[in-house]
Amino acid sequence: MGHVSLTSDEPLRIVLVGAGAIAQVAHMPAILASRTAQLGAVVDADAARARELCDAYGIDVPVFNDIDAVNVPLDAAVVAVPNHLHAPLATRLLRNGLHVLVEKPLAVDQTDARALVALAESLELVLAIGFHTRHSGACRILKHCIESERFGRALRYAHRDGSVGGWSPKSSYNLSKHDAGGGVLVTTGTHFLDRVVWLFGYPEHVEFFDDARVGPESHCIARFETKGPHGQVTGSAVFSKVVSLPESTVVEVEEGVLLMPRDVDDYIEFIPGGTNDIRYRIGRDSSVPDPRNCYQRQLEDFVDACRVGRPPFVSGNDGLQVVRLVEDLYACRQPLDWHRFAVGTSTP
Amino acid sequence: MKTKIAVIGASGFVGSSFVEYAQSIDELEITPFIHRAGSAARLARSGIELKTLDVLDKQAVAKALASFDAVVNCSRGGSQVMLYGLDNILHACQQGQPKRFVHISSVAVYGDPPNPESVDELAPANPLPGSYGDIKLKQDQKVRKAAAQGLRSVVLCPPNITGPYSGYVTDVLSSIEAGTFRLLDGGRYEVNTIDVRNLAEAILCALRTDSISGERYFICEDEPFTWADLCRELAPLCRKGIPVPAMPVEEFELLVQPGVATANGRSASALKHLVSDEVRAALRQNQRLAGLEKAFRHGIALMGKPIETRLQRAVVGPIRVPKVAPAPALGVALISQQLRKVKHSSARARSNLGYTQKYSVRQSFEDFRSWYECFLDAGSSEWSLLVPR
Numbered sequence: 001m002g003h004v005s006l007t008s009d010e011p012l013r014i015v016l017v018g019a020g021a022i023a024q025v026a027h028m029p030a031i032l033a034s035r036t037a038q039l040g041a042v043v044d045a046d047a048a049r050a051r052e053l054c055d056a057y058g059i060d061v062p063v064f065n066d067i068d069a070v071n072v073p074l075d076a077a078v079v080a081v082p083n084h085l086h087a088p089l090a091t092r093l094l095r096n097g098l099h100v101l102v103e104k105p106l107a108v109d110q111t112d113a114r115a116l117v118a119l120a121e122s123l124e125l126v127l128a129i130g131f132h133t134r135h136s137g138a139c140r141i142l143k144h145c146i147e148s149e150r151f152g153r154a155l156r157y158a159h160r161d162g163s164v165g166g167w168s169p170k171s172s173y174n175l176s177k178h179d180a181g182g183g184v185l186v187t188t189g190t191h192f193l194d195r196v197v198w199l200f201g202y203p204e205h206v207e208f209f210d211d212a213r214v215g216p217e218s219h220c221i222a223r224f225e226t227k228g229p230h231g232q233v234t235g236s237a238v239f240s241k242v243v244s245l246p247e248s249t250v251v252e253v254e255e256g257v258l259l260m261p262r263d264v265d266d267y268i269e270f271i272p273g274g275t276n277d278i279r280y281r282i283g284r285d286s287s288v289p290d291p292r293n294c295y296q297r298q299l300e301d302f303v304d305a306c307r308v309g310r311p312p313f314v315s316g317n318d319g320l321q322v323v324r325l326v327e328d329l330y331a332c333r334q335p336l337d338w339h340r341f342a343v344g345t346s347t348p
Numbered sequence: 349m350k351t352k353i354a355v356i357g358a359s360g361f362v363g364s365s366f367v368e369y370a371q372s373i374d375e376l377e378i379t380p381f382i383h384r385a386g387s388a389a390r391l392a393r394s395g396i397e398l399k400t401l402d403v404l405d406k407q408a409v410a411k412a413l414a415s416f417d418a419v420v421n422c423s424r425g426g427s428q429v430m431l432y433g434l435d436n437i438l439h440a441c442q443q444g445q446p447k448r449f450v451h452i453s454s455v456a457v458y459g460d461p462p463n464p465e466s467v468d469e470l471a472p473a474n475p476l477p478g479s480y481g482d483i484k485l486k487q488d489q490k491v492r493k494a495a496a497q498g499l500r501s502v503v504l505c506p507p508n509i510t511g512p513y514s515g516y517v518t519d520v521l522s523s524i525e526a527g528t529f530r531l532l533d534g535g536r537y538e539v540n541t542i543d544v545r546n547l548a549e550a551i552l553c554a555l556r557t558d559s560i561s562g563e564r565y566f567i568c569e570d571e572p573f574t575w576a577d578l579c580r581e582l583a584p585l586c587r588k589g590i591p592v593p594a595m596p597v598e599e600f601e602l603l604v605q606p607g608v609a610t611a612n613g614r615s616a617s618a619l620k621h622l623v624s625d626e627v628r629a630a631l632r633q634n635q636r637l638a639g640l641e642k643a644f645r646h647g648i649a650l651m652g653k654p655i656e657t658r659l660q661r662a663v664v665g666p667i668r669v670p671k672v673a674p675a676p677a678l679g680v681a682l683i684s685q686q687l688r689k690v691k692h693s694s695a696r697a698r699s700n701l702g703y704t705q706k707y708s709v710r711q712s713f714e715d716f717r718s719w720y721e722c723f724l725d726a727g728s729s730e731w732s733l734l735v736p737r
Contacts, residue, residue: 158730164361164515168386172400175385175392184389214395221725236730241389242513243723250733259737271737279737337722 011038012303015070015098017089018080019044019053021169022103026132027078028057030295036303040074043067067092074098076126076306078299082173083181087112090127094119099126099306101299104190105326106319108181113323117316128302128312129319131194135297137266137284139195142251145258145282146199149230151270152254154200157235159192162219162245175216182326183216189239190322191263192249193222194314196235197321201228208329211242211336218242219336222329264294350377353555354416354446356403356437357423359387361513362452362506362547366420367391369548381412383423390513403433413437414444418555421451430483431490438494449501450554451491452547453564455540456481457505461688468693469505469564488564495562502560502701506547506567507540507692508685511712512719514544520682521582521720525736528679530595531686535576538691540568543712546705553701565697573709575686581713585720587735597687604680 014037016023031039043064044050050063064070067077067089076099079089087107090100100120106129107113120127133139146154173179174187185193185208196203203224210217219240226233238245249260256273267283284290292300298314305312353370357363358380370378371394381401382388388398401412403423413419419441423433434451441449457473458466459481465471473488475481488503495501508516523529550567554560579592632638648656697703707715725731 156730156733158728158733160724160734165384165387168384172385175388175398183393212393215392216389218389218393219723221723223728234729236725236728238723238725240723241386244515244518245724248734252733257733257737276737338719 011036012306013038013040013073013075015041015043015067015074015077015093016080017043017067017077017093018103019046019050020080020082020171023078023080024053024056026295027080027299028053028059030293030299031078032057032059033292033296034300034303036300040072041070043070067096076100076302079103080130082169082171082179083186084108084173084179087116090116091119094123094125094127097123097125099128099302101126101128101130101302101312102319103130104194104319104322105129105181105186106316106323108323110320110323110327113316113320117320120316124309126302126305126312127316127319128298128305129194129314129316129322130298131191131314131318131322132294132298133191133263134194134198134314135294135301136264137290138260138263138268141268141282141284142249142258142260143199145253145268145270146230146251149253151256151258153230154233155252155254156233157200157249157251159235159237159249160245161188161192161247162238162240162243163188164242164244177212177216180216182330183210183212183220184218184239184241185210185220185222185329186326188241189220189222189237190326192237192239193325194318194322195249195263196224196226196237197325198318200224200226200233200235202226202321202325203328206325206329206332207334208332209334209336211338212333219338221336266290351375351418351555352377352379352416354379354381354413354419356381356401356419356421358382358398359384359391360422360424361509361515362544363420363422364390365511365513365544366422366548366551367396368394369545370552371396373552379416383425403429403436406436406439409433409436410440410443413440413446416444416446418448418450419446420551420555421449427483430487434487434490438490438499442494442497442499447500448555448560449491449494449499450551451487451501451503452551453488453503453505454481454484455505455507455566455568455692457485457488457564458690462690462692464690466690466692469566469696492562495560500560501562502554502557503562503564504547504550504554504567504697505564505692506542508542509544509547510541510709510716511543511545511707512715514716517582517713517716518720520578521585522736523679523682524579524582524589524592525586526679527589527593528677528682529579529589529592530600530678530683531575531579531592532595532597532600532683534594535579535592535686536574537686537689539573539575539578539685540688540690540692541573541578541709541712542568543707543709543715546707546712549706550697550701550703553697553703557701559700563700565701565703566692566694567697567703568692568694569705569709569712570694571709572691577709578713581710581717585717585726587732595683600683603678604684 031037039061041062042050047063047065077093079102086102090102093100180186203226205225207223210220219242221238223236251258257271259269267281270280301313355363355367358367359382367378367380370376381399459475463471473485475485491501491503510517583590
């Protein structure tokens, strides 16, 4: 496969690599909804699954069971496969001259992540990472409020995200530490880890507790300390697949509390200190409604980056920082003492 | 030689807890069957091998269960899964090797609120048609039929399940903190609970005992425990919402039941409807009726404004202003559970299955609190930031 120079206004021709659950519910509709992108092909190790995906959306494009078999002109790729395949597939696609948007995490270890970033830079190709929630209005507004110190300096933050059940990849890779690159920290927590680095800077000190025994952890607690230009900020996050925790991010600032109920919304709330019943809703300019979801915004940012030759909003380097943070957290892992509560081990 | 046990629905709360419990027992070899990877993280952390099974695939179920000694069914889902899935599981047990079947039912088979006679299992089971309890009752009937055909089976009926990881207790706690929970009549009514570890012990007893023939057994904690007690046990975890506001039962029942119109009220209501703008506009479609209405209105107008106003008020009634006050939306479904008022007894389970309650209610909630504080990082300085707002 090869690509044509992106000087025209024609849509970017994209190959979707991976026809699993996230491709079906997020990436395929994002590509189809966009006026700046066009689906050129679908690749999946199971070509029948790729064809089913196309049929589900009434799309007639070539499908292949290997990226080397693709024989249509393309400009870019969206990679949505199990985590342990991100780096090898993205590497091959970059070497084939395609810009790449790869689902998070960038890779399952720093070595692969660094190599990918370096490769993309050397080939002058765009490498974007699928932290799609960063494209929400809520995240951008929160960033603005923290950076501008509009309500004072950030002091502490807390984040919770837990669901019993929920996302169920078709390949079940989430149940394999090797295939997922970790447990719930990776499958659920990396969106927030990306935001920690983006909002507050890379943490100077971290702590990590989880309930893993032999397999991947199903519940974890991470704590962070950052010494940034605005002073020290401490924070904690809990990610869980065994406790239902409505997603919530709270940042305490000098004048009150910034609350982000959901990271895919387009608003946050500010609650002034000393009040219980006053809250300000801070949102995007509603005179220009943006009906695109975060996946489409992510895709179109990627397309624009490919066209004008700029870094995407979430770059390979951002993805590398998250891989690094995941490794730093696992390196200081302490076990959560859940054995006390295990059936048959408590003393009644 | 170990007894080979298949656990269907192993990724659920009961299934996971039983698998973790039973793994520590040398005489048992446990194989967990799950439907979806998304729910299986708790089991996966132990590195235990999980098998995927769609209970609606009859052939796959028969093949999967053929070589086990016993099957424990903890599966849940829509009515198709619960009914046709169970058919497939029972068929597989009857055709294959499994000699023993334990099915997790629910006290909901006795209705919600339950039949007041259902202190023991022999009371009639009359759940609302189409309800969760109705589906569970149909399941119980299938198990009983299989037992009559020779499959040694037992049905265990737990109430709300508590203990570490309990979604139910977490929901009650969330409702208290959100201010949507109320204690009816001061919380004096009994609440039926069972610690998940006690239920796991009951499953084990059912697998071991010989005296089983498709009967249903309550598995509940027998010591007195009221809703007020429950709130007291959770109070140390609550960042707000304590003390839980009380509400008289009568006030709550008025909130949830539609008002009953009196006879006079019905006539006035009918008349109001007849003279409403919508009805009159519809009637005016008919020329003759439109003419009659015009003449009637002209006649009323001739009587003068004061009489017209009095006539109108006599039909429509005075302007009514309801009492209003700021109040959060109430968690009606949860509050309604206090109206169940029946304490189910595990006496038959103790005598027939050899079941003994290992964890008291107080121990159960003490362990829940410990687990919750540990898992939710309740000791951290950021814990207070996440107080429900």
